[in-house]
Amino acid sequence: MNSRLLIIHIMDKGVDMTGQSPAREPRKAHTTQPPCPAQQPPLAQPVQGAQVVARIALLLRLVGRNPSGTPLAEIVRDSGLTRPTVHRLLTSLAAEGLLDHDAVRHTWHYGPEVFVMGTVAAACYPIEELARPSLVRLAEETGESAFLSIRRGAETVCLLREEGSFPIRSFVLHEGVRFPLGVASAGMAILAYLPDAEVDALLADTGLGETETIAARWGAQHSPASIRANLERTRVTGYAVNPGLILEGSWGMGAAIFDRSGRPGWALSLTGIEPRFKPERQKVLGQLLLDEASRVTQILQRPPLT
Amino acid sequence: MNSRLLIIHIMDKGVDMTGQSPAREPRKAHTTQPPCPAQQPPLAQPVQGAQVVARIALLLRLVGRNPSGTPLAEIVRDSGLTRPTVHRLLTSLAAEGLLDHDAVRHTWHYGPEVFVMGTVAAACYPIEELARPSLVRLAEETGESAFLSIRRGAETVCLLREEGSFPIRSFVLHEGVRFPLGVASAGMAILAYLPDAEVDALLADTGLGETETIAARWGAQHSPASIRANLERTRVTGYAVNPGLILEGSWGMGAAIFDRSGRPGWALSLTGIEPRFKPERQKVLGQLLLDEASRVTQILQRPPLT
DNA sequence: GTGCCGATGTCCATAAGATGGACTCCACAG
DNA sequence: CTGTGGAGTCCATCTTATGGACATCGGCAC
Numbered sequence: 001m002n003s004r005l006l007i008i009h010i011m012d013k014g015v016d017m018t019g020q021s022p023a024r025e026p027r028k029a030h031t032t033q034p035p036c037p038a039q040q041p042p043l044a045q046p047v048q049g050a051q052v053v054a055r056i057a058l059l060l061r062l063v064g065r066n067p068s069g070t071p072l073a074e075i076v077r078d079s080g081l082t083r084p085t086v087h088r089l090l091t092s093l094a095a096e097g098l099l100d101h102d103a104v105r106h107t108w109h110y111g112p113e114v115f116v117m118g119t120v121a122a123a124c125y126p127i128e129e130l131a132r133p134s135l136v137r138l139a140e141e142t143g144e145s146a147f148l149s150i151r152r153g154a155e156t157v158c159l160l161r162e163e164g165s166f167p168i169r170s171f172v173l174h175e176g177v178r179f180p181l182g183v184a185s186a187g188m189a190i191l192a193y194l195p196d197a198e199v200d201a202l203l204a205d206t207g208l209g210e211t212e213t214i215a216a217r218w219g220a221q222h223s224p225a226s227i228r229a230n231l232e233r234t235r236v237t238g239y240a241v242n243p244g245l246i247l248e249g250s251w252g253m254g255a256a257i258f259d260r261s262g263r264p265g266w267a268l269s270l271t272g273i274e275p276r277f278k279p280e281r282q283k284v285l286g287q288l289l290l291d292e293a294s295r296v297t298q299i300l301q302r303p304p305l306t
Numbered sequence: 307m308n309s310r311l312l313i314i315h316i317m318d319k320g321v322d323m324t325g326q327s328p329a330r331e332p333r334k335a336h337t338t339q340p341p342c343p344a345q346q347p348p349l350a351q352p353v354q355g356a357q358v359v360a361r362i363a364l365l366l367r368l369v370g371r372n373p374s375g376t377p378l379a380e381i382v383r384d385s386g387l388t389r390p391t392v393h394r395l396l397t398s399l400a401a402e403g404l405l406d407h408d409a410v411r412h413t414w415h416y417g418p419e420v421f422v423m424g425t426v427a428a429a430c431y432p433i434e435e436l437a438r439p440s441l442v443r444l445a446e447e448t449g450e451s452a453f454l455s456i457r458r459g460a461e462t463v464c465l466l467r468e469e470g471s472f473p474i475r476s477f478v479l480h481e482g483v484r485f486p487l488g489v490a491s492a493g494m495a496i497l498a499y500l501p502d503a504e505v506d507a508l509l510a511d512t513g514l515g516e517t518e519t520i521a522a523r524w525g526a527q528h529s530p531a532s533i534r535a536n537l538e539r540t541r542v543t544g545y546a547v548n549p550g551l552i553l554e555g556s557w558g559m560g561a562a563i564f565d566r567s568g569r570p571g572w573a574l575s576l577t578g579i580e581p582r583f584k585p586e587r588q589k590v591l592g593q594l595l596l597d598e599a600s601r602v603t604q605i606l607q608r609p610p611l612t
Numbered sequence: 613g614t615g616c617c618g619a620t621g622t623c624c625a626t627a628a629g630a631t632g633g634a635c636t637c638c639a640c641a642g
Numbered sequence: 643c644t645g646t647g648g649a650g651t652c653c654a655t656c657t658t659a660t661g662g663a664c665a666t667c668g669g670c671a672c
Contacts, residue, residue, distance in 0.1 A: 050358075050394055050395055050397075050398035050658090050659070051657095051658070051659090052356075052358045052359075052362075052630075052658080052659080053358075053362060053395060053398035053399055053401075053402060054398065054401075054402060056358075056359060056362060057399075057402035057403075057404055057419070060404075060419075060423060061419075061423075064422070064423050064426045064427075067426055067427070067429045067430050068430075071648085071649090072648075072649065072650090073647085073648060073649085081631095081632095082631075082632050082633085083632085083648090083649085083650090084631075084632055084633085084650085084651080084652090085630080085631060085632065087649075087650065087651085088356055088630080088631085088651095089356055089359060089630095091356075091650090092356035092359035092360065093359055093363075095359075095360075096359060096360060096363035097363075097458060097459070098363055098366075106648080106649065109430065110423060110426060110427035110430065111427075112431070112456070112458060113363070113366075113367075113458065114420075114423050114424060114427045115424060115427040115428060115430070115431040116370075116424075116456060116458060116463050116465060117366060117367075117370050117416060117420050117423075117424055118420060118421060118422075118423055118424005118425055118426075118427055118428060119424055119428070119434065119465045119466065119481065120370045120373050120416060120424075120463075120465070120481045120482035121370075121373070121416035121417075121420045121421040121424055122421060122424060122425070123373045123467075123481045123482075124373050124374075124415065124416065124421070125418070125421040128425065150418070150422060152403060152418060152419065152422060153403065157422050157426075159422060159425045159426070160425070175425065175426045175429045176426035176429075356629090356630075357628095357629070357630090358629085358630080358658095358659075377619085377620090378619080378620065378621090379618085379619065379620085387660095387661095388660075388661050388662085389619095389620085389621090389661085390621090390622080390623090390660075390661050390662085391659080391660060391661065393620075393621065393622090394622095394659080394660085395659095397621090412619080412620065
């Protein structure tokens with residue numbers, strides 16, 4: 001389960017070696033530029049009068065990347081907040097049951113209250129039950145691991161994972177992992193079916209600094225041009241292919257699911273190693289993905305619930 | 307749904323007519339007594355330096371009571387906070403995707419982010435899949451509605467609901483509803499298997515004021531004595547019976563589920579109308595509940611998962 | 613129509629409360 | 643033993659949340 005950590009590490013150590021600013025300093029962000037909308041690339045607007053809420057939400061999102069627990073230092077680093085602040089907020093969240101603190105391993109995870117709230121919320125978001133059968137079928141028929149991701153603002157979040165039978169499995173993707181739209185096949189599949197204007201907006205402003213571009217974080221293979229090229233390919237076939245762009249040799253394919261208003265809000269995807277994604281098989285896998293995505297979409301269209 | 311809420315109601319309506327301070331003033335609480343452990347009777351300790359976190363958690367819990375949406379006024383009333391504060395916090399939470407604001411109906415619900423986080427958390431709390439089959443069986447075999455509740459501090463929270471076929475159904479209990487331990491059959495079943503010391507603590511201090519007792523909120527049939535009497539009955543049979551104590555004619559029965567350390571952390575329960583809970587049938591239903599609770603308990607005991 | 617009521621939503625001066633620099637403590641490696 | 647890196651704690655400072663007061667909206671009675 002720490003293979004994931006690995007990736008984080010790799011990325012932290014390697015990709016970010018843009019050279020400049022060895023000591024991070026984004027934490028001063030909130031002190032000076034009140035009109036500045038983007039301190040972090042989350043999904044929130046400026047908002048007035050409750051920055052703590054933004055911080056808490058940020059921390060909750062960060063903790064969520066690792067269901068198996070995240071150490072304080074990692075959260076401090078990735079949040080850009082100071083250690084005392086993060087520690088205090090995490091402690092308070094834990095006191096409320098929203099987080100849990102593993103005192104032995106010094107890690108933080110989601111607490112029972114999050115689970116409880118999520119279960120309640122799940123009553124309003126029935127995607128889970130709707131998509132699980134599709135995931136199972138995909139995993140069984142292909143042998144690869146199958147995933148459901150949801151769009152959240154400019155990101156996708158991996159919600160469900162269904163393991164395939166193939167003995168070599170990638171752990172780049174698992175529950176809670178977030179990617180910007182355009183990175184990973186799920187985000188690519190979703191992005192491909194958003195209106196052009198939104199695509200432009202999403203690919204253009206990644207905050208303010210040019211250091212914050214997707215490419216800076218995820219490598220040159222995620223330059224706007226590369227992403228747009230892949231978008232075109234995705235629009236032609238209907239499904240997205242990620243040819244090892246995140247981790248060499250780790251391929252993925254995805255297809256979008258559309259909500260009642262016709263917008264792509266989720267995606268099904270498959271991941272595996274490169275030899276399992278030869279061109280001929282891509283067509284097969286792509287069709288399977290499209291079939292299942294279409295099935296889920298149709299179920300979603302149907303009920304006028306509420 | 308903390309007992310705390312109650313007080314607010316009481317105060318607003320009548321009890322606080324002690325003459326002094328018609329305007330509520332419990333909000334000064336945090337300013338003076340730092341060592342005082344009980345400012346609010348939720349599940350949290352004093353905590354230092356992040357009262358906003360407590361407020362946010364409180365609001366999230368309150369919103370969760372009603373998956374279908376809660377108006378601002380209700381949250382303001384039950385939280386004891388001022389309207390501007392509640393409004394600002396809710397707005398901020400909505401901006402983060404943790405809540406959703408129905409601008410037409412002026413109601414607040416859980417947002418997609420809560421659902422996402424919950425789904426991630428669910429990977430660590432597999433009770434859902436473990437218990438669902440039991441709920442389905444219970445609902446099918448009895449015709450009543452079946453529920454899974456979880457213990458959260460001094461409360462139970464209803465997590466899952468499975469409708470029965472019987473055409474008259476009670477909606478006292480549904481996803482997100484919270485009761486103090488000792489109220490409703492699920493909480494009674496759990497309370498009955500907690501150590502005596504804990505039971506005493508839970509039944510004794512319901513905060514600080516004597517106006518905050520469970521009985522004050524849930525009626526004299528929930529006096530400590532009555533609860534203890536019911537506890538005894540529960541310990542004899544193994545299952546709890548709620549003979550319409552919350553709502554006349556709305557009966558319930560529950561059985562506890564035990565975690566790996568042998569503590570009662572969840573409960574299965576059935577609800578229905580009084581004629582369906584005649585003594586002979588109680589035995590049948592009770593046995594079914596015990597069987598299913600035991601089954602879930604055994605599954606929980608088994609895996610040494612991380 | 614008009615006026616009342618209860619609700620939501622907004623503003624901004626105030627002071628309450630969150631912040632983070634600096635410190636301690638602990639575990640582990642060399 | 644000393645050095646390094648991380649977790650956790652403290653408290654003076656000043657940023658940030660607070661809530662009283664106001665604006666607005668929609669429904670309802672007359």
